[in-house]
Amino acid sequence: MERLISSLEPDLVRMCNAHLEACRQAGIALVVYCTRRSEKEQALEYVKGRQFSELPKSVSNLIADEIRLWEASGARSGPGSVVTHCHGPECPHVLGIAYDCVPVCEGKAIWKDETLWEKLGALGESVGLEWGGRWPHFPDRPHFQRKRN
Ligand SMILES: [Zn+2]
Numbered sequence: 001m002e003r004l005i006s007s008l009e010p011d012l013v014r015m016c017n018a019h020l021e022a023c024r025q026a027g028i029a030l031v032v033y034c035t036r037r038s039e040k041e042q043a044l045e046y047v048k049g050r051q052f053s054e055l056p057k058s059v060s061n062l063i064a065d066e067i068r069l070w071e072a073s074g075a076r077s078g079p080g081s082v083v084t085h086c087h088g089p090e091c092p093h094v095l096g097i098a099y100d101c102v103p104v105c106e107g108k109a110i111w112k113d114e115t116l117w118e119k120l121g122a123l124g125e126s127v128g129l130e131w132g133g134r135w136p137h138f139p140d141r142p143h144f145q146r147k148r149n
Pocket of ligand 1: 140
C-alpha cells in the first residue's frame with residue numbers, strides 16, 4: 001500500500017500538501033498513511049468484514065489466492081469489519097485522488113478525539129477537498145478526496 005503523497009494525481013499532491021500545511025499552522029501534526037492503491041489492494045480492503053460468497057467476481061478473482069488461504073483456515077469472510085464500500089478501477093484511492101491520514105501526538109496516532117477530527121476535516125475542506133467525515137451513512141474520518149462534480 002502506497003503512502004507517498006507524490007503517488008497521487010498532481011492536483012491532489014497540491015491539496016494534500018496545502019492540507020498538511022494548514023494543519024501544521026493550526027498546531028496539528030498529520031501523518032498520511034495511505035494514498036494510491038492498486039485494484040488488488042482495494043479488493044483486499046473491500047473483502048474485510050464481507051462473506052467470500054457475496055463478493056463480486058471482479059473482486060474475488062483479484063484476491064483468489066488470499067481467499068483460498070483464509071478458507072483453508074476455516075474463514076468464510078474477510079478479517080475484521082467493513083471498511084469500504086468501494087471496489088474496482090473507479091475507486092478514488094485506485095485513481096490516486098484520495099488519501100487517508102491521522103493526527104499524531106508524540107508519535108502516537110489519535111483516533112478518537114472528535115474535536116481534533118472536526119478541525120482537521122474543516123481544514124481539508126478549506127483547501128478544496130471532500131472530507132469522508134461528512135458522509136452520513138459511512139463516515140470515514142481519515143479519508144480526503146477530490147470533490148465529485
Ligand atoms: Zn480512504
